Amino acid sequence: MPNTQPINDNASVTRGIVERAAAAGAVRVWPIGAASVGSKGEALAEIAAMKDAGIVAVSDDGKPVATARLMRQVMDYCRALDLPVIDHCEDPSLFAGGVMREGPRSIRLGLKGIPAQSESICVGRDVEVAMLTGARLHIAHMSTRASLEYVRAAKKQGLPVTCEVTPHHFTLIDEDVRYDSHYKMNPPLASREDRAALIEGLADGSVDAIATDHAPHHPSSKDVEFDRAPFGITGFETALALGLSELLHPGKISLKRLVELFTTGPARVLGIERKIAADEPADLTIFSPDVAWTFRAADSPSKSRNTPFDGRSFRGAPMATVVAGRIVYRR
Ligand SMILES: [Zn+2]
Structure with a gap:
């Protein structure tokens, strides 16, 4: 996602990301470019130049594309370039000042709530603009039933609208929220x-992909009052284990479907061709569906510790990852 410093809103930043990722060689990185300059929601970013440099989608992630008018411009442009527009859907006027989902739990904790409609109003707007433009729209980290209904209706009409859900949204609910950032x-x-x-x-199949929305923060920035802490949690290290523990083992989805949600599903959203076959790049995750383990954030190789899953026990884990035929991680 482009919500980094510097923001990925021009081709030289995109090239820098692609080159550094290639040099590190441990993981494929497909950058997403900002939809607007500085993700400020005013002028269009250099989308065509960024596409030449390697972006696979655009987004002003961290916030939605600011207005329906700007979304129309972004989508017209991206339709011509055959790029998906990924939107972070939260209506800023409803979201304003909120820190957790509005409901009995937010009242009990004394925290300012965000109504579910903050998301679905924005999803509805985006689906309408997708209808107007015919562009590819992807809803990031979708969290409500009403949003899903908009996506289902769009798919039914044959619109190229897709969506993703995070492991934390299929695992935890508002009642689980503690006064802990x-x-x-x-x-x-x-x-x-x-x-x-x-x-x-x-x-x-209404949801196309599982995506982590991985958002590492420095421990000191999260170690403050709930109201003042930044939004976001890490997700890479627990994503597959949550899928196996929370979806597969309780019988909520099949193994085939779970694998699709982590592999061909997201690849299709981004228009990336991948298959396991001779002469194809060997990008593989080898996992055990049954290994029992407990996640300890303190033992993580990550520089960040901002996870609600510290100390949680899982059934299933990745055992090794292979990138371009080379083992880059071994459990
Ligand atoms: Zn986001």
Whole structure:
């Protein structure tokens, strides 16, 4: 995602990311470019030049594309370039000042709530603009039943609209939120009913991908009052284990479907061709569906510790990853 410093809103930043990732050689990095300059929601970024440099989508992630008018311009441009537009859907006027999902739990904790409609209003707008332009639209980290209904309706009409769900949104709900900034992310953890709808969507194909929304923060920035802490949690280290533990083993989805959600699903969203075959790049994750283990954030090789899953036990884990035929990680 382009919400880095510097923001990936021009071809030289894109090239820098692609070159550094290639030099590190441990993982494929497909950068997403900003939709607007500085993700400020005013002027269009250099989308065509960034595409030549290697972006696979555009987004003003961290916030939605600012207005329907700008979204129309971005989509017209991206349709011509055959790039998907990925939107972070939260209506800023409803979201304003909120730190968790609005409901009985936010009242009990005395925290300012964000209504579910903050997300679905924005999803509805985006689907309408996608209808107007015919562009590819992808909803990032979708968390509510109402948003899913918009995506389902768009798919039914044959629009190229896709969506993803994060492991934390299919695992945790607003009732799990404690006065601990490791439960603070946007969109916030949703209701029990929303989680049930998301899991149904993951199983029936309405949801196209599982994506982590991995958001590392320095420990000192999260070690403050809930209201003041930044939004976001890490996700890479627990993503597959949560999929196996929370979806596969309880029988909510099949192994085939789970694998699709981590592999061909996201590849299709981004228009990346991948298959396991002779003369194809060998990018593989080898996993055990059954190995029992406990995640200890303190033992993590990550520089960040902002996870609500510290100390959680799992069934299933990645055992090795292979990039371009080379083993880059071994458990
Ligand atoms: Zn986002």
